[in-house]
Amino acid sequence: MxxxxxxxxxxxxxxxxxxxxxxxxxxxxxxxxxxxxxxxxxxxxxxxxxxxxxxxxxxxxxxxxxxxxxxxxxxxxxxxxxxxxxxxxxxxxxxxxxxxxxxxxxxxxxxxxxxxxxxTPEYIHQEGALAKGVSIQQQDKKSGQIESLYLCKKKESYKxxxxxxxxxxxxxxxxxxxxxxxxxxxxxxxxxxxxxxxxxxxxxxxxxxxxxxxxxxxxxxxxxxxxxxxxxxxxETPEMKEEEERIKSEFEESINSLNQKNVTNSEIEMLVPGFESL
Structure with a gap:
């Protein structure tokens, strides 16, 4: 070679x-x-x-x-x-x-x-849910075996x-x-x-x-x-969110101020169009 x-x-x-x-x-x-x-x-x-x-x-x-x-x-x-x-x-x-x-x-x-x-649903076995000596069982339709059932509490978790x-x-x-x-x-x-x-x-x-x-x-x-x-x-940027929260806070303060002055919702609606839908 x-x-x-x-x-x-x-x-x-x-x-x-x-x-x-x-x-x-x-x-x-x-x-x-x-x-x-x-x-x-x-x-x-x-x-x-x-x-x-x-x-x-x-x-x-x-x-x-x-x-x-x-x-x-x-x-x-x-x-x-x-x-x-x-x-x-x-x-x-x-x-x-x-x-x-x-x-x-x-x-x-x-x-x-x-x-x-x-x-993800999570099922937690509840100890003592049944009286002492009491159990729940069922027979599996395919295998014919007797299986024990337990009472569980459903809990939502996130993976x-x-x-x-x-x-x-x-x-x-x-x-x-x-x-x-x-x-x-x-x-x-x-x-x-x-x-x-x-x-x-x-x-x-x-x-x-x-x-x-x-x-x-x-x-x-x-x-x-x-x-x-x-x-x-x-x-939305963090700055935009902060600005939105500021405007929302000022708006709520204004509405509360008007309510304290016994201004009705219909009157507020005239001052702030769309108020009722907010």
Whole structure:
């Protein structure tokens, strides 16, 4: 078997390898923002550790995209090496989407959409609910076995948003107004693809990643960021909430003052149109 460097010494081979590696690394980094530069994309995240991590994950996804192009002359669609690059990009984007969605759900933890998704009934056994020596039993229709039943008290509890299925997280994000329904569908497709590339599922379902899958993930990422910007632009800021509370407080003080002067509601309605509906 002939080797490319069979007539050269090991030092020359190693030197050439280092030069090639440096060139490939330069190509992958060229015209690409560093993970530090990527931080500005996520300036809406006030958790510095999370923001830094997401910026790094995005950098890795973009780096492997460039690596994919660096080896384009020697890789084809069936190349195992190409599959590895595509798989990593899908995993990265799926993780980025989930991390940001969870961040906003935590920020809106008291929103009805989040509360409804995380609500979990809990049944607590009530000790001493029955008189001593009294028990309740029933026979299982299928097995015929006798089973004991216990009196329980239902209690509403809420699980962590991280425990929600990705589809539930995205549905809550749509209800809050963070993302559109179309973006939800795109992200869910990417996330399902991410889960499908695990070895057992990939073998069973014959999943084959394509370059277009990564292109779609990249374009969806930018649409996702744009919708977040719009959501933040039109959502209530802390300053707006404080101003609203101030106006509401002044309004209530004015109404109370009028009531103390024995002004009727109909007269207040004339002074403050719409009062009765407030």
């Amino acid at each position: 002939m080797y490319p460097y069979s007539l050269r010494n090991f030092t020359d081979i190693r030197q050439d390898t280092h030069e090639q590696a440096r060139y490939i690394h330069w190509f992958c980094q060229n015209h690409m923002d560093t993970h530090t530069s990527n931080l500005k994309l996520f300036d809406f995240i006030d958790d510095d550790a999370l923001k830094t991590r997401i910026a790094k994950e995005l950098y890795v996804a973009r780096y492997f995209c460039k690596l994919q192009f660096a080896f384009k002359p020697v890789w084809n669609q069936e190349s195992f090496e190409l599959f590895g690059c595509l798989k990593l990009q899908i995993v990265q984007y799926g993780g980025i989407f989930e991390a940001i969605i969870v961040y906003f759900l935590r920020k809106n933890i008291d929103h009805v959409a989040v509360r409804n998704k995380t609500k 962590n948003v991280e425990l929600l299925r990705m589809e539930e997280k995205l549905e809550a994000a749509v209800e809050i107004g963070i993302i559109s329904d179309q973006t939800k569908k795109s992200i869910l497709n990417i996330y399902n693809l991410r889960n499908s590339v695990h070895i057992q599922k990939a073998a069973k379902n014959e999943i084959e990643l394509e370059i277009d899958h990564c292109k779609n993930a990249f374009s969806t990422f930018w649409e996702f960021l744009e919708e977040i910007r719009k959501y933040l632009e039109y959502s």
